[in-house]
């Protein structure tokens with residue numbers, strides 16, 4: 001399937017830092033990023049180096065999908081970009097990339113990776129459950145391991161963000177834990193029904209297949225879902 005014709009990068013995005021919406025009191029950016037409502041101390045984990053998800057390797061599945069679906073460089077957003085390996089990989093491939101994460105230490109590492117790779121990425125410290133209102137939508141959205149955490153905390157907020165950051169035709173690739181995973185990993189897990197119920201109102205599924213995350217050293221990690229979706233013109237929410 002060829003998708004390039006749908007996406008032509010439309011100039012430099014004019015992203016502003018995350019602004020508050022009606023669900024939360026209006027606060028400045030620095031305060032708002034501290035309000036990220038999460039199920040764990042993400043920044044503390046980056047400071048402690050307690051990062052079982054962070055293989056340091058660009059996601060094989062992301063690269064496979066980009067190549068198999070011939071996704072051409074475009075304006076891309078990574079939700080929960082962590083230490084930036086995949087955002088840097090997208091930038092290296094010519095995408096115009098914005099990476100969002102709530103953990104300042106993750107973004108510090110990400111900035112260093114981008115500098116070392118000689119690529120530009122727009123890094124934004126913000127809560128992905130309260131992001132993107134009033135900003136131009138993206139052409140491609142990537143999420144590896146953030147959705148499956150946020151859905152347990154504030155899925156309505158995450159879904160509102162998806163509405164903000166996409167437009168009809170936007171592609172989204174989501175890599176999430178799979179309920180059929182038998183490993184002893186503590187990865188959050190979702191079922192095919194969860195994916196349909198939570199993404200179905202906004203997106204049509206292009207492919208949904210089980211895959212394995214990669215752990216450090218390229219070792220096979222937990223079973224996940226790889227879901228490529230396209231935002232439809234009308235939605236049911």
Ligand SMILES: C[S@@+](CC[C@H](N)C(=O)[O-])C[C@H]1O[C@@H](n2cnc3c(N)ncnc32)[C@H](O)[C@@H]1O
Pocket residue numbers: 036037038042043053054055079080081082083100101102103106126127128129143144145146149150
């Ligand atoms: C499992 S890690 C995955 C990180 C990265 N995508 C990767 O593959 O290495 C989940 C990431 O989502 C971020 N995160 C979790 N909840 C968030 C929120 N509400 N807003 C922004 N980032 C969040 C965490 O800081 C963490 O970097």
